[in-house]
Amino acid sequence: MMIPFFLILPLGNAFVTVLIAKADERLQDLFAIFTTLSLFIIALFTLMSVNAAPNHLLLYRTTGFLPPEGLALVVDGLSVFMLVTVNLVALFVAIYSSGYMKKYTDKWKFYALFFLMLAGINGVLVASDIFNLYVFMEIAAISAYFLVAFGTEADELEASFKYAIMGSVASCFILLGIAFLYAHTSTLNMAGIARAIAASGATRVLQLVSVLFLMGFGLKAALAPFHAWLAYAHSSAPAPVSAMLSGVLIKALGIYAIARIFFSIFGASVQICQILIALGVLSMIIGAVLAFGQTDIKRLFAYSTVSQIGYVVLALGVATPLAFLGALVHIFNHSISKSLLFLTSGSIERLMGTRQIDKISGVIRRAPATGYPALFSALSICGVPPMGGFWAKLIIIFACVQSGHPILALIAALVGVMTLAYYFKPMTCVLFDVGTDASIVMKKACIAINTAMVSLAVVVVIAPFILMPGIRKIFIDGAVAVLMNGTSYANIVFGAIR
Amino acid sequence: MNHQSEKGMTFIVKTVTKLTLGFILLYGIYITFNGHDAPGGGFAGGVIVALALVHVMLAFGKEASLKLLSARTLRLFMATAAILFLYGIFKGYPKAIFGNEFILPLSEMIIVSVGLFVIFIALVLVPKSDKRSE
Amino acid sequence: MITYFLCLVLFSIGLFCAVRKRNIIKIIIGIGIMEYAVNLFFILIGYRAQGRSPILARDQAITNIVDPLPQAVALTAIVIGLAVMLMLVALAIRIYERYGTFDITKINRLKE
Amino acid sequence: MIEINILLVFMIAAALIAVQVKDLLSSVIGIGAVGIGLSMAFLVMKAPDLAIMQLVVEILSLIILIRATIRKDLPFSTSGRWAFNTISTIIFLILFLVFAYLSFANIHTFGNPAIKTSQEYLSHVQGKAANLNIVESIMLRYRAVDTLGEASVLFAVVIGVLAIARRAWRRDGAE
Numbered sequence: 001m002m003i004p005f006f007l008i009l010p011l012g013n014a015f016v017t018v019l020i021a022k023a024d025e026r027l028q029d030l031f032a033i034f035t036t037l038s039l040f041i042i043a044l045f046t047l048m049s050v051n052a053a054p055n056h057l058l059l060y061r062t063t064g065f066l067p068p069e070g071l072a073l074v075v076d077g078l079s080v081f082m083l084v085t086v087n088l089v090a091l092f093v094a095i096y097s098s099g100y101m102k103k104y105t106d107k108w109k110f111y112a113l114f115f116l117m118l119a120g121i122n123g124v125l126v127a128s129d130i131f132n133l134y135v136f137m138e139i140a141a142i143s144a145y146f147l148v149a150f151g152t153e154a155d156e157l158e159a160s161f162k163y164a165i166m167g168s169v170a171s172c173f174i175l176l177g178i179a180f181l182y183a184h185t186s187t188l189n190m191a192g193i194a195r196a197i198a199a200s201g202a203t204r205v206l207q208l209v210s211v212l213f214l215m216g217f218g219l220k221a222a223l224a225p226f227h228a229w230l231a232y233a234h235s236s237a238p239a240p241v242s243a244m245l246s247g248v249l250i251k252a253l254g255i256y257a258i259a260r261i262f263f264s265i266f267g268a269s270v271q272i273c274q275i276l277i278a279l280g281v282l283s284m285i286i287g288a289v290l291a292f293g294q295t296d297i298k299r300l301f302a303y304s305t306v307s308q309i310g311y312v313v314l315a316l317g318v319a320t321p322l323a324f325l326g327a328l329v330h331i332f333n334h335s336i337s338k339s340l341l342f343l344t345s346g347s348i349e350r351l352m353g354t355r356q357i358d359k360i361s362g363v364i365r366r367a368p369a370t371g372y373p374a375l376f377s378a379l380s381i382c383g384v385p386p387m388g389g390f391w392a393k394l395i396i397i398f399a400c401v402q403s404g405h406p407i408l409a410l411i412a413a414l415v416g417v418m419t420l421a422y423y424f425k426p427m428t429c430v431l432f433d434v435g436t437d438a439s440i441v442m443k444k445a446c447i448a449i450n451t452a453m454v455s456l457a458v459v460v461v462i463a464p465f466i467l468m469p470g471i472r473k474i475f476i477d478g479a480v481a482v483l484m485n486g487t488s489y490a491n492i493v494f495g496a497i498r
Numbered sequence: 499m500n501h502q503s504e505k506g507m508t509f510i511v512k513t514v515t516k517l518t519l520g521f522i523l524l525y526g527i528y529i530t531f532n533g534h535d536a537p538g539g540g541f542a543g544g545v546i547v548a549l550a551l552v553h554v555m556l557a558f559g560k561e562a563s564l565k566l567l568s569a570r571t572l573r574l575f576m577a578t579a580a581i582l583f584l585y586g587i588f589k590g591y592p593k594a595i596f597g598n599e600f601i602l603p604l605s606e607m608i609i610v611s612v613g614l615f616v617i618f619i620a621l622v623l624v625p626k627s628d629k630r631s632e
Numbered sequence: 633m634i635t636y637f638l639c640l641v642l643f644s645i646g647l648f649c650a651v652r653k654r655n656i657i658k659i660i661i662g663i664g665i666m667e668y669a670v671n672l673f674f675i676l677i678g679y680r681a682q683g684r685s686p687i688l689a690r691d692q693a694i695t696n697i698v699d700p701l702p703q704a705v706a707l708t709a710i711v712i713g714l715a716v717m718l719m720l721v722a723l724a725i726r727i728y729e730r731y732g733t734f735d736i737t738k739i740n741r742l743k744e
Numbered sequence: 745m746i747e748i749n750i751l752l753v754f755m756i757a758a759a760l761i762a763v764q765v766k767d768l769l770s771s772v773i774g775i776g777a778v779g780i781g782l783s784m785a786f787l788v789m790k791a792p793d794l795a796i797m798q799l800v801v802e803i804l805s806l807i808i809l810i811r812a813t814i815r816k817d818l819p820f821s822t823s824g825r826w827a828f829n830t831i832s833t834i835i836f837l838i839l840f841l842v843f844a845y846l847s848f849a850n851i852h853t854f855g856n857p858a859i860k861t862s863q864e865y866l867s868h869v870q871g872k873a874a875n876l877n878i879v880e881s882i883m884l885r886y887r888a889v890d891t892l893g894e895a896s897v898l899f900a901v902v903i904g905v906l907a908i909a910r911r912a913w914r915r916d917g918a919e
Contacts, residue, residue, distance in 0.1 A: 004588050007889075011584055011896060018903065019577035022570075063587065063888045069864040071889045109907040116900045123893065131705050135893035138712050142719055142897055146904030149723065154730040155741050157908070161723045165659055168716050169650055172666040175709060176643065179670060182702065183677040183851035186860040205850035208843055529796075535876040536687065537792035539883065541711060541894075545800040552807075576902065583895055587888045602884050602891070609895050613902040614804060617718055620909040621725060622811050633845075635745065635854045638752040640844050642759055644837040649763040652833050657768050657813050661775045664805070665759050668782050671798075672752075675789045681745070681855030685790040686878040697878070698790045701862045704882040704890075706794055711894045714801045715901045721805075721812045722905045728812075734768075 002042050003060040003073045006126055009035050010119035014112045021108040029098035032111050036094040040087040050080045051474050059496045066497055068189040074128035077478025082125050082256050085332050086248045089339045090118050092456040096343050097240040099448030110150060117143035121252045130178055131188045137253050141167050144249055148237040159236035166229045170219035177212035180205055194265045194490035213261055221254020224282035227306045235298040239346020246305045247339030251331055255312055264489035273317045280314030281411055288418040296355050297345050297426055308334050315396045320403045324483045326395035328476050333388035333463055337377040340456045344374035351443050357425055362433035369450035373457035374430050380460050382420045388463035507557050515557040522550040530607045540603035544610025551615045572612050579608035639676055643669035656734045660720045667713035671706045678702035747788050755781040768813040776806045793879050
């Protein structure tokens with residue numbers, strides 16, 4: 001069984017990194033890259049074995065006890081889809097940070113926190129117990145707060161503190177929701193909760209818990225009324241951390257948790273879907289509007305994340321198989337593209353010493369290894385035709401039309417145009433020589449950074465191929481099936497226990 | 499607090515600390531390992547041990563306690579305990595699960611005591627002594 | 633019922649403090665109160681009237697113990713609460729060094 | 745159970761004092777009172793493990809909080825929309841409490857829990873010569889991964905506090 005290695009490898013790496021803290025930094029870099037690489041390979045193997053398993057579900061019982069009294073780690077189609085995405089991004093971020101984090105002292109602290117965060121994210125994805133999910137979420141969140149403040153500059157501390165306050169309040173809401181659920185169902189196992197809720201029917205306590213979870217996980221996912229912290233935190237953090245936060249953390253802690261809880265446990269009711277659609281549309285529009293007029297590229301990318309997360313939530317709310325497909329493709333595509341954008345923004349800042357749009361020019365000529373990845377990822381997020389983002393948005397728009405929401409399709413298309421508009425300025429800075437040339441003094445490029453960016457750019461360019469029938473069948477269809485099956489998740493898990 | 503903690507407190511405090519330290523540590527260890535039959539456990543015991551270490555640090559000053567437990571030692575202790583903890587949870591079961599009654603509380607006690615002691619040093623003492631140099 | 637309600641009133645006081653106060657330390661205190669209230673709520677829902685604490689005896693069978701699972705959960709939640717508290721205080725101390733104030737409305741370098 | 749209600753009223757009073765008093769040190773003392781009340785409430789609710797834990801945790805967080813607040817204070821001031829924001833927050837809280845009160849109809853009354861999952865622990869434990877303290881055996885055996893997570897959270901906080909307490913974060917000469 002490979003499932004426990006999603007926890008053992010990152011946690012073990014974090015602990016051993018502390019043990020060898022004073023060793024050569026190259027050793028730590030190699031160790032980090034090796035760990036993330038093996039995690040990615042294990043994720044791929046898990047993908048294969050999930051497809052081969054009966055009911056497409058793998059179950060590992062920790063310390064030898066079965067649910068409901070023990071804790072099991074469960075991997076199904078949706079989990080393994082997220083696991084592959086997360087560990088793919090983490091691999092490139094680890095390669096990138098081995099070069100980028102040289103400018104900070106005490107690199108081992110960064111690696112320890114990074115791998116604790118990765119362990120938390122992986123733990124959220126494999127947890128089958130709702131309190132266990134909460135615990136792993138807290139590991140990831142607390143490591144993320146510290147990683148945002150890693151530079152200990154004034155604005156980083158401020159961003160980290162605001163993020164931490166919002167995150168802690170959200171965690172309290174989620175914990176209160178878990179307490180109410182336990183009072184109602186007398187179990188903490190997700191499958192058990194799903195069964196108990198199905199037996200008791202929709203009740204008032206369920207509405208209360210839904211509101212608490214929507215507020216809590218919505219805050220973690222930076223949905224529209226709760227998006228304020230994201231722009232600060234994601235723009236102030238060091239570049240690899242921004243890539244991790246924007247690329248995978250909010251999707252694992254926010255979107256995955258919402259999908260798992262509302263679709264697999266509660267059984268998405270019509271009201272919940274309508275609320276999700278409303279939140280998604282609000283996030284799309286607010287994020288896009290706020291992204292206009294930003295002069296800091298990282299701030300712009302952060303608001304763009306709010307907008308793109310809105311697409312995913314909108315698609316989840318529409319809740320047809322095509323919409324789920326669109327949501328998942330968008331999650332994958334946005335994870336890799338936005339991570340790459342943040343990585344390139346770090347590289348631009350490192351080479352040119354600025355993040356202001358009007359001071360950057362001619363990146364593609366001066367530093368092609370930064371410029372081309374930035375161009376491709378921006379094109380992908382804008383939804384320019386051959387790239388992955390285009391197909392994701394197209395599928396979402398089609399799904400809206402197909403399910404009888406033409407207005408939503410119109411809004412989605414409109415926001416797509418707005419995305420193109422607010423990415424226009426940074427793309428011209430990257431492409432062409434504008435403004436003052438003489439003031440920019442280029443620094444020497446770094447091999448590790450360029451390797452990471454170029455190889456992730458290759459992944460971004462070939463991302464549309466996940467829609468090819470063969471790959472789609474093993475990679476995405478399982479996840480769509482999990483979302484479509486809804487509360488029969490409980491029966492599948494209990495079937496695997498027996 | 500900061501001026502005295504650099505040199506340590508008075509003779510009386512030091513003597514009383516020497517006398518009571520062993521008992522506090524013993525009580526922490528007792529709480530740790532008695533957890534399986536009575537209230538207590540690794541975390542509570544760990545906090546008690548951490549408070550004992552803090553007590554030593556306040557009485558004898560930062561240098562003396564750091565001489566006893568250097569930063570390197572603290573780091574090694576914590577990382578080793580964490581690895582032991584990880585091993586204890588994911589090792590082969592169920593034949594060895596009963597050994598966990600010793601391994602898990604012990605390693606949790608070490609993580610908690612050392613960790614809280616380190617946080618205490620980092621938060622309470624270092625910023626103040628650092629301020630002079632800024 | 634009234635016991636549950638009082639516990640949630642405690643939660644609301646903490647939430648009010650965390651949302652509306654301007655002083656960083658007050659915000660941290662508010663989050664602490666929220667965590668206390670949630671931990672207490674876990675114990676309240678596991679309480680059985682005239683129950684015994686969940687510690688067995690070797691020589692006699694004990695049946696009417698209170699629910700032990702919420703206690704284990706709350707034990708973990710207390711540790712996480714302590715960790716969050718330590719983290720927030722550490723950040724607050726560093727922010728005070730940088731900004732010289734605890735007023736959250738004056739800590740707004742990012743808005744400019 | 746009148747004791748628990750009295751304790752809760754005491755905690756609410758202490759919490760209100762902690763929230764509303766202007767002096768920060770008094771405020772910290774107030775939350776200390778809430779913590780001690782919580783510890784006593786745990787004892788009344790037959791959770792001795794938690795009572796011990798809450799007591800030691802309370803001591804630690806009080807020390808750290810007092811360290812953060814000592815000789816630092818802030819005069820109280822109100823900005824333009826203070827009244828509006830406060831009133832809207834209070835309305836939200838009242839709505840929350842009303843909905844929560846209504847939803848109590850769907851959960852068991854105080855003192856009569858439906859102990860389903862925990863019944864499994866009891867049947868497991870009573871057969872063997874196992875731990876007498878069921879809470880500890882849940883923590884170390886059945887839900888050991890939670891305890892691992894708990895230790896990892898603490899580990900993350902230690903490394904993180906060390907990380908943000910660094911004075912020189914930018915390496916000299918590099919880059």
